[in-house]
Amino acid sequence: MLHCLSDRQTAGLAVIGLDGGPRAVGYDRDGAIWTWNLVTGEQGRRPLDLDSALPEDPVPDADGEIWEADEDDEDEPGEADPYEVGACLTAAVLDGRPVVVTGGGRFDLTSCLGEDYTGGAVRVWDLETGRKIGKTLTGSRLGVSSLATVPTEQGLLVFASSEEGGLLVWDLPQGELIADLKGAYDGVMTAAVVGGRPVAVTGGEDTSLQTWDVLRGEPLGLPLTGVEPNATAVAITELNGRTAVLAGGGDHTVRVWDLASGERIGGPLAGHADTVSSIATTRVGGNAVAVTGGRDGTARVWDLARGEQIGEALVGHEGGVGTVVTTEVEGRPIAVTEGEDGTIRVWSLT
Template identity: 55%
Template sequence: MSDHRISRTFPDSEGDAVHTLAPLVLDGTPAVIGTHGDGSLWTCDLTTGERLPRDIDLDDAAPEEPVPDAEGTIWDDEDEDFEDEKGKPDAYEVLHQLTATRLDGRPVLVTGGGRFDLTALLGEDYLGGAVRCWDLTTGEKIGKTVTGHGLGVTALTTVPSARGPLVLSSSEEGLLLVSALASGERIAEIRGSYNGVMTASVVDGRPVAVTGGHDPRVEVWDALTGEAVGGHRTTGTHVDAIAVTELAGRAVMLTAGDDNELRMWDLITGEPLGAPLSGHAGSIQAITLAGERPIAVTEAADEPPLVWDLTRSEQLGGALTAPDEHSPTAVTATEINGEPVAVTGHADGTIRIWNIATS
């Protein structure tokens, strides 16, 4: 029996598993951009289901500036000694993390590389994921490749600021890099927790980043200066997922970790708000927000997503379980005609849209 919340189902003729999903708007129409496990990139119109391949110029993925290897030796694009060692980009590694936004009115894709992103390009002595911005219409890279992560990018987002839109990326070693979306210019470098998770938002008129990870705390940072905003906020458990929203005019932080619960905190004071929200059997690994209410969609390994009304601090309906399906391979949330929806990708390539406003 089909779940009544499934509003649309878009099968994939190729049957390849969906690896990642991110929402975007194309020509005024809600869509998602995603990848398959082989690194192939595509967009899907959420009103018609039309799925189109997207190409980006991976030949331009290499960094423009010198990059040190694990022992401090510098790779330089202009050094003849390194000319013969150049490799080819690995699409899967380049597209390890992705998000979409707009720059000067055009849709752009931002990608964060996996642990072996630079290895494929520069050789086995180099590790780390680079951050790149791409024009989604032309496929051309925008600005410089951002390097500095010693391991893979674990979280990636964009946020507006007085200096223009920013890209924030955190990595396995806990390094948070802030760069200008249009140019790739480094704005700030912040040391967070190992296995870094991160989100960003505008709070009281300034862009802030919130970081967590292996340590039982989260920290708030001014994204333009790299300076801490207040002291750290203790969570009592390491943090696997973070989100920031606003409830009743108050900036609110959502965290989740290995205690399998979703918690809400006052972002400024660190004061807990209400009782933890329980429902997952395993550790929550991602939190996605949609709608003005707002509504949160949470993911845990090998479990279907759950939906939460944050204003009422309660779960909305049951898990998002498709008939005869395992848990989805990718999840995101967005809006269609002003209504919040969850979008799930599955092992057979199917994409489903779920009405979650009244789950």
């Protein structure tokens, strides 16, 4: 391990490249974004402007009744619950400025609009000022369970999967919803550009994954089968010249598929003693590598071409490893892990 960055519990973890070195980003559930410089270890905290968190557009409740912002309405809307606003997060660059994207929990809109409304909203925040950018994006009937951003020729896209199995995709520069798809309940998701087009892979409480052509709004190929018993984390990478999909399952293993053919690549990657909660990919010495985090409190590094673990497990967290992300510091590949113990730890992969 290179060093430990935090002793404060955060929700979610992302990395973003900024002047002065890459930063790890987390949300502290008190309504603030934390950043850690991965070169110097310097920390920063920026409260978010949660007064702007309420939706601007109409929102239907479970019975189809519509809530609309009305300055003359005697019933004042509530305040955003800081804990619910940041159930998960990711980071990106939008129009040249660093931003954090948060996904709300199941009762995010309940706190804002009242008990007839449930669902998590997606919001974009300026990392430097904490101010919201654009509109609050709604549509999930339950909490947002995973987020991804993908830069494309169409602009920066944000993907949000939710507990009820919905997958919503927005064009962030325009704030326009471009896809509303049906994934799996308690959904996990990853997204990337494949063959010049944005695609998403969804999974959850079933034994298969589905790949989606987002712009066409339709499935891409047949489901990827063999997840046992359910998908708990997914990732996309390039492996020996082909696009590969990785999925962690409730059986504590990771499986790999060829996205184009749907065929399995190698056998399960086994080593974790509990559920695989996160998968990140990178390249080390030109080789495709995956780093997985598990509820067994370990992170593990895998050579995907050989289908075997590299070295010993990365240990140090007390409790499960919730999120793993990868990046480079001064040309060296590293992994950053977020633990249930409130620590964020940095590991060299060379």
